[in-house]
Amino acid sequence: MLGARSPAKHHSPRSDEEAPTPLTRERVADYLRGRGYQFLVDDDGDLTGTWDGNRFWFLLLGEHEEILQVRGRWQRQLPLERRRAVALAINDWNRERIWPKVYVREEDGLLALYSEVSADLEQGATDLQVAQLVACGLGTGVQMFSALDALIPLDDAQPPGTPND
Incomplete structure (x- = not known):
């Protein structure tokens, strides 16, 4: 019959596909343990650890703890007087890359730099999605911190490309 539509096909997930389930700290911890990573639970109940000397937190945010953030x-x-140079460096990073979001905060009279990857998982997530988000947050954060180490030398070090006297 002209103009008649055939019934919409209902696609059921293949049996080997995992259905999304609610986000939990235990699922994040399972991923970290599975990778052999060392971490602990802090006083706030958040998962935390260090990678290449940098502190990372795996936070569940939102009213129903549905947002996964790797911070x-x-x-x-850095001293406060380096704020402008740091702002330029992290602005370049944020402009040229999707992840992680990078920002600077003043803490106790010094500048602290942070990375963040966040995702709203209100509808749930598969273990693979949780793994990808955690790996993205850690991998891009470590990459960014490593780039900062190269861009911003220690105060007593020569800047990269400076000839030795």
Whole structure:
């Protein structure tokens, strides 16, 4: 019959596909354990550990703890007078890359730099999705902190490309 539509096909998930389930700290911890990573639970109940000397937290945020955030803090702090140079460096990073979001905060009279990868998992997530988000947060955070180490030398070090006297 002209103009008649055939019934929509109902696609059921293949039996080997995992259905999304609610996000939990235990699922994040299972991923970290499965990778052999060392971590602990802090006083707030958050998972935390260090990678390449930088502190990372695996936070469940939101009213129903449906947002997974991997937050990293660079192991170094900088004097306040370096704010402009740091702002330019992290602005370049944020403009040229999707992950992680990078920002600077003043803490105890010094500058602290943070990385964040966040995802709203209100509808749940598969273990593979949780693994990809955690790996993305850690991998891009460590990469960014490593880039900062190269861009911002220690105060007593020569900047990269400076000839030796």
